[in-house]
Amino acid sequence: MKLKSFAKRMNIESDFYSFNPLYSSFLQSGVDSNDYETLCLKKGEVLYFQRFNRQGFYFIIEGLAKMELSHPTPRVIRLCKRGDMVGYGSWLVPKTENYKLMALQDTTVQFWTKDASESLQRKSTLVNQLLIEHLAQVILHKDERIASLQGETVENRVAHLLLWLAKNFGRQTAQGLLIDISLDRDCMAQLAGTIPVTLARVLTYFEQEKIILREKRKVLVLNIQELEKKTF
């Protein structure tokens, strides 16, 4: 894990600035360079949320990472992508010792202290409003995730996961929507709330039904309407 060079950082951050309204409201409210720190995680590197012994949170500036909750057993609970804000739970210590982030691609994150955030909130109504809206949005996403994990059958849950991946990482190709990330079977099975062997069985079934096509580690969604029907 290392700090990004200044020039490279400025490039990424100015791009992210126009992409994420909450982030741009932070920067527009006047920040000190001590308020945040930009880090690059190489693929496979792990970031423990409490590493700084400081309360705060992370913006995912670019890349892809999986978030694991280690209690009671290690489980991937979400994938984090560009624009996501993670680790706000550390505002409420000490539970966040159970959280870690592992980079699935080279990933740039930015750590903001709670103090810095609170000072910006005091200065700007917009920061406040966007922060609360962001947290409410996260809650809505998690509710959808809970509802999908409550799907009665494993087929339902796998279909939900594939739809979510297609929506967030899908790239249109001539054949269909390519889920353009490599996820290992363990990680996918955990996200679908099942075990790898059952996941493989369901993927084979979806392939026989011509709903998906597997290409190495990637999945191509051929028929999104049929996939939606499999969610309930």
Next chain:
Amino acid sequence: MKLKSFAKRMNIESDFYSFNPLYSSFLQSGVDSNDYETLCLKKGEVLYFQRFNRQGFYFIIEGLAKMELSHPTPRVIRLCKRGDMVGYGSWLVPKTENYKLMALQDTTVQFWTKDASESLQRKSTLVNQLLIEHLAQVILHKDERIASLQGETVENRVAHLLLWLAKNFGRQTAQGLLIDISLDRDCMAQLAGTIPVTLARVLTYFEQEKIILREKRKVLVLNIQELEKKTF
């Protein structure tokens, strides 16, 4: 659904005031009586989040209710009890049309408008801070719920649900921890991410193992350590 009488309201609210720091920070920051509305739901009554056509959220002042997300199929996603704050998603319309609350016991809720909340946030740093901490706490709870629903087997998920119920609604008795609420099988099965017949099978298995004892619609946890082991 009806408005509470003034005297009864004052009683409940003053009790809740000392119980919930966020709520008391709201009242201490100076509110107008138009800023909120107290409602009593009889057992079985349904509250649609968008009923007021106004953005806002609800405090659960007393009682117990289940929250349902109706898309893509109706599912109970959580149980709401005294002290919970629900419906903040309506700050971000239009998705909340999919949410509703059904009272499992007589339940008192209080609706606060988004405008009122934002005005209090501007007046008070404490309101702001407690609101954000509350949302972060909700996110942590949902992460735990997601991790538990990702349990590999139905036994794992049912054990998680029983533990959560014991923690939140358990009453110590001579025999063990009585989960002191009546939940129908459909609701319990949905919360555990399974179907009623499978839930019944798992409960019978836990009963044979002397981990729980069923008494009519209630569950008595006899051996909480063994129940914890069943979660992973």
